[in-house]
Amino acid sequence: MGGMTDAARLARALGDPASTEALDAGGWAGLLAAARAELLLGTLAYRIGSLPVPPAVAAILADARAAATEQRRAALWEAEMVRRALAAAGCPVVLLKGTAYAAAGLSAGEGRSIGDCDILVPRAALPAAEARLLAAGWEWVKPDPYDDAYYRRWMHELPPLIHRDRDRMVDVHHTILPPTARVTPDAAALLADRVELGNGLAVLSPADRVVHAAAHLLADGDLAGGLRNLWDLRCLLTEVDADELAGRAARHGLGREVARARRLAAAVFDGVPASGVDALYRRRLLARDGWGRATRPLTRLGFYVRSHWLRMPPALLARHLWIKWRRDPSRRA
Amino acid sequence: MRRAVNVRVGPVTFRIGSDWAAPVAAVADLYRDYPPAAPVPDLTVRLEAPRQWRRWLRPQVAVTGDFGLPGMVPLPLAHGLLAAEMGMNLQMALGHRRHLLLHAASVERDGAALVMTGESGAGKSTLSALLAARGWRFMGDEFALLAPDTGLVHAFPRPVSLKNESIAAVQWDGARAGPVLTNTPKGTIRHLAPDAAALAASDRPARAALLLFPRFGQPPSVRPVPPGEAFARLTQASTNYVALGEAGFRALVRLVRAVPAVAVDYPDTESGIAAVEALWAG
Numbered sequence: 001m002g003g004m005t006d007a008a009r010l011a012r013a014l015g016d017p018a019s020t021e022a023l024d025a026g027g028w029a030g031l032l033a034a035a036r037a038e039l040l041l042g043t044l045a046y047r048i049g050s051l052p053v054p055p056a057v058a059a060i061l062a063d064a065r066a067a068a069t070e071q072r073r074a075a076l077w078e079a080e081m082v083r084r085a086l087a088a089a090g091c092p093v094v095l096l097k098g099t100a101y102a103a104a105g106l107s108a109g110e111g112r113s114i115g116d117c118d119i120l121v122p123r124a125a126l127p128a129a130e131a132r133l134l135a136a137g138w139e140w141v142k143p144d145p146y147d148d149a150y151y152r153r154w155m156h157e158l159p160p161l162i163h164r165d166r167d168r169m170v171d172v173h174h175t176i177l178p179p180t181a182r183v184t185p186d187a188a189a190l191l192a193d194r195v196e197l198g199n200g201l202a203v204l205s206p207a208d209r210v211v212h213a214a215a216h217l218l219a220d221g222d223l224a225g226g227l228r229n230l231w232d233l234r235c236l237l238t239e240v241d242a243d244e245l246a247g248r249a250a251r252h253g254l255g256r257e258v259a260r261a262r263r264l265a266a267a268v269f270d271g272v273p274a275s276g277v278d279a280l281y282r283r284r285l286l287a288r289d290g291w292g293r294a295t296r297p298l299t300r301l302g303f304y305v306r307s308h309w310l311r312m313p314p315a316l317l318a319r320h321l322w323i324k325w326r327r328d329p330s331r332r333a
Numbered sequence: 334m335r336r337a338v339n340v341r342v343g344p345v346t347f348r349i350g351s352d353w354a355a356p357v358a359a360v361a362d363l364y365r366d367y368p369p370a371a372p373v374p375d376l377t378v379r380l381e382a383p384r385q386w387r388r389w390l391r392p393q394v395a396v397t398g399d400f401g402l403p404g405m406v407p408l409p410l411a412h413g414l415l416a417a418e419m420g421m422n423l424q425m426a427l428g429h430r431r432h433l434l435l436h437a438a439s440v441e442r443d444g445a446a447l448v449m450t451g452e453s454g455a456g457k458s459t460l461s462a463l464l465a466a467r468g469w470r471f472m473g474d475e476f477a478l479l480a481p482d483t484g485l486v487h488a489f490p491r492p493v494s495l496k497n498e499s500i501a502a503v504q505w506d507g508a509r510a511g512p513v514l515t516n517t518p519k520g521t522i523r524h525l526a527p528d529a530a531a532l533a534a535s536d537r538p539a540r541a542a543l544l545l546f547p548r549f550g551q552p553p554s555v556r557p558v559p560p561g562e563a564f565a566r567l568t569q570a571s572t573n574y575v576a577l578g579e580a581g582f583r584a585l586v587r588l589v590r591a592v593p594a595v596a597v598d599y600p601d602t603e604s605g606i607a608a609v610e611a612l613w614a615g
Binding site: 025028029032033036037054056057059060063066067070073074291292293 | 334346348350371372373374375377379381398399430431576577578579580
């Protein structure tokens with residue numbers, strides 16, 4: 001397998017779990033370390049299921065499945081805590097990302113690691129939601145005035161809040177991309193077409209889930225953790241009507257991103273050849289070695305710069321990077 | 334990574350990779366009498382230069398792996414073995430899920446385990462080393478591994494890390510020991526591998542028979558600890574209790590219901606040992 005990175009082996013194992021049959025001990029060690037580093041070990045464990053694996057691997061995968069079950073339980077409990085805190089705010093609460101996939105029983109949620117609780121509420125309800133969460137024991141993570149003001153002015157979410165007893169973060173969004181980004185998704189439509197779960201919480205419609213995941217992966221960040229997000233997309237794409245998705249993506253101005261997400265999922269997990277810019281994305285998404293280390297620093301840097309470029313107009317970007325650079329503690333080390 | 338070695342401690346196999354040869358050689362030497370490692374490691378430790386040039390110029394070792402902590406200060410390359418030991422602890426504390434981890438020392442006699450937990454300085458390491466010298470089987474002085482399904486305690490017999498004055502108290506001739514590490518953040522350190530009997534028996538779990546909360550340097554006192562208090566104290570002594578969720582809760586409840594717990598204050602090690610052996614004799 002000359003030139004195949006361990007992350008490429010991981011992507012192949014997720015797409016075609018039976019491909020792991022060919023692995024020797026060293027191959028397994030690299031695969032498992034890459035999966036851990038990409039937060040995909042639980043997902044891999046579910047994908048491999050009851051396929052035959054060496055005993056040492058079976059024990060590690062069983063641990064990963066148990067850990068994912070526990071994470072899922074904790075995430076759903078946290079969502080319930082948020083629901084209770086926000087009940088009196090009288091606004092819809094839409095779960096996003098991992099918590100949503102788990103709560104809605106989607107295949108993307110199987111074995112998935114879940115970190116923060118991400119929710120979407122109407123922009124008009126933000127002050128009430130913030131006040132209710134603060135009253136119920138959540139606290140600011142970033143007491144820094146510049147960061148706080150930056151979030152409030154330029155971001156699509158409140159500064160992150162953490163619960164003082166449970167140590168869990170909640171990210172309260174009012175839309176799915178920063179207002180400074182070049183496209184503006186229709187936040188009202190996201191909320192209007194939500195799917196109620198029957199427990200006071202909701203999730204996005206199947207098409208909007210794909211649109212959000214594609215926006216998050218391709219129009220926002222620097223692709224850190226991107227392999228997991230792309231795996232989400234591969235799963236979500238199997239649970240949506242293609243025509244409905246095309247219409248929805250166009251409405252949010254994210255048709256290009258959704259199309260690229262579909263191509264990348266096929267290229268990365270199913271071995272469909274990638275060309276042009278897609279090949280560059282693939283290179284970035286698979287930049288991980290068998291020790292769990294980040295590789296291809298220049299490709300990473302390129303996507304990091306790009307993420308800021310996408311997020312902000314040039315003058316704002318320059319100001320932001322200048323302020324961040326001046327405060328970077330590692331600069332003085 | 335340039336060099337790598339797999340070592341197994343009790344039920345856990347670590348893969349330790351390093352940008353330099355020296356730390357891996359030191360690990361391989363200190364662990365040379367341990368039972369053979371599993372072919373696929375449970376956890377990976379990486380010892381790497383925090384910046385490229387730190388590989389060669391006043392080389393520094395950053396400790397990371399499957400799991401890392403931001404803000405960990407790198408060590409000089411001369412302390413590479415300490416870095417590897419810290420790396421294994423870090424991976425266990427943040428990543429191990431197969432057992433409930435108790436920050437505790439444990440020793441075994443006739444298939445029954447004595448588990449001692451307490452803050453550092455409570456004397457659990459010293460007590461376990463001295464009990465081992467008196468015929469007990471040393472199971473570990475860092476973590477005791479409680480299996481959620483069986484309720485048994487598994488050994489995790491890492492090398493003992495001796496500090497400062499205690500180094501002089503050991504007979505080093507023929508001992509499987511690491512190099513003397515001077516000027517570490519904890520002073521002078523030397524690692525001592527457990528004896529052959531402890532390593533040979535390291536795959537044999539034991540039923541917990543007594544839970545001890547020792548405190549060194551206190552006027553002598555022995556007080557039974559009710560199960561509720563023992564439970565609360567052990568949740569504090571566990572690094573993965575929260576992450577294990579219900580399985581951790583059940584394992585701990587079962588332990589404190591089945592096993593008597595005693596808080597022992599002792600002024601010096603001699604009276605500590607006497608108190609422990611008296612309690613054990615019942």
